[in-house]
Amino acid sequence: MNPSRTDTPPPSVEANASSLHDRALHRGDPGLGAGSAPCYTMPMTLTVEQVWRYPVKSLQGERLDEAVVIDTGIEGDRAFGIRDLESGLVLTGRRQPELLMASAVWRAGEPMITLPDGSTANDDDALSRWIGRAVELVEAGTIVGTFENPLDVETETDWVQWNGPADTFHDSARTRMSLASLATIGDWDARRFRKNLVCSGEGEDDLVGQRISIGTAAFEVTKRVERCVMVTRPLPGAERDPSVLRTIARERSLTLGVGLIVEAGGTLAPGDVVT
Numbered sequence: 001m002n003p004s005r006t007d008t009p010p011p012s013v014e015a016n017a018s019s020l021h022d023r024a025l026h027r028g029d030p031g032l033g034a035g036s037a038p039c040y041t042m043p044m045t046l047t048v049e050q051v052w053r054y055p056v057k058s059l060q061g062e063r064l065d066e067a068v069v070i071d072t073g074i075e076g077d078r079a080f081g082i083r084d085l086e087s088g089l090v091l092t093g094r095r096q097p098e099l100l101m102a103s104a105v106w107r108a109g110e111p112m113i114t115l116p117d118g119s120t121a122n123d124d125d126a127l128s129r130w131i132g133r134a135v136e137l138v139e140a141g142t143i144v145g146t147f148e149n150p151l152d153v154e155t156e157t158d159w160v161q162w163n164g165p166a167d168t169f170h171d172s173a174r175t176r177m178s179l180a181s182l183a184t185i186g187d188w189d190a191r192r193f194r195k196n197l198v199c200s201g202e203g204e205d206d207l208v209g210q211r212i213s214i215g216t217a218a219f220e221v222t223k224r225v226e227r228c229v230m231v232t233r234p235l236p237g238a239e240r241d242p243s244v245l246r247t248i249a250r251e252r253s254l255t256l257g258v259g260l261i262v263e264a265g266g267t268l269a270p271g272d273v274v275t
Helices: 011-015 098-101 124-130 242-251
Strands: 047-054 062-064 068-072 081-085 103-107 108-113 135-139 146-153 155-165 177-182 197-200 211-214 217-226 255-264 267-268
Touching: 062 103, 098 135, 098 217, 177 217, 255 267
Parallel strands: 177 197
Antiparallel strands: 047 062, 047 197, 068 267, 081 135, 103 108, 146 155, 177 255, 211 217, 217 255
């Protein structure tokens, strides 16, 4: 099957939250998170334990002692991607699992990339040699990222493409940050889910549609985040595990964690309580 592509997402796609990405998980965006309640009682306390930034899409990121939150989420998060010059796609670990074996940190407004062999990728030539074809590092906002995902997550066939938001390399227009509790993650390696905020406590699913504060920043909790083949991919020190996605599909309707949109910037850190 030839993959479908939406070069300029029509309004109906934008309204569907994350264009073709959510549909690519064979059920579509559940639409959770429409509206907000005028008042709300937290199910139980959620406290931030870990804060993560991923400067380059699909590369490993860095754990932070404090984060600055701007309109696009944590400053420097998903700010860069690796673009295939032939296809025009911004590469992800869905099609290119080896990306997850490299890492990036954010320094003085630029990503510093460390390759799996410990060397530093200082330019596009170094990235191209590693990937095995011509690629370039691109900044979010200079292009709109086009991504892809398999419709059939078991056989990883029938790939579709969609355009992400204009200002970041997050997959969904309804997500600028993400949050999951340790209770929900359980025994799985939290790195599989690439959450910005990992919290003690539980009950994040019940926050969908609500407005919350963390540190001095404020957010709307827009949706439960549907998971894809990324969560099955090998990581440094962890093997490929298809059972992760199967379990999430069976026990959690293919969702884990929640997506946030920034309503007011600020700072946040481990120890901050979700209110």
